[in-house]
Amino acid sequence: MADFSKQFVLFHTEGCHLCEIAQRMVAKEAIDYQHQDICDDDQLADKYGVSIPVLYDSLNNKELFWPFEQNDVQKFIGA
Numbered sequence: 001m002a003d004f005s006k007q008f009v010l011f012h013t014e015g016c017h018l019c020e021i022a023q024r025m026v027a028k029e030a031i032d033y034q035h036q037d038i039c040d041d042d043q044l045a046d047k048y049g050v051s052i053p054v055l056y057d058s059l060n061n062k063e064l065f066w067p068f069e070q071n072d073v074q075k076f077i078g079a
Helices: 017-028 042-048 070-077
Strands: 008-012 033-037 054-057 062-065
Touching: 008 017, 017 070, 054 070, 062 070
Parallel strands: 008 033
Antiparallel strands: 008 054, 054 062
8 A cells, every 4th residue: 555645645547636636625724635546556546446535644644534524524634
């Protein structure tokens, strides 16, 4: 599995319109986060292939699965 340099990771893939929506939501929160394309890692593709976008908290090992709203992102990151 990939090594994550940031606490928050947005799992996505290219051409995923839901991932683009999720990215805009996360960006609104002005947090430092990492993008991780699941197609770059077979384990991530197996785990999240039908679930993306997923926001992952690497410090607390928590996942926020789509569908989510802006207030869900805020709660998840502790804003």
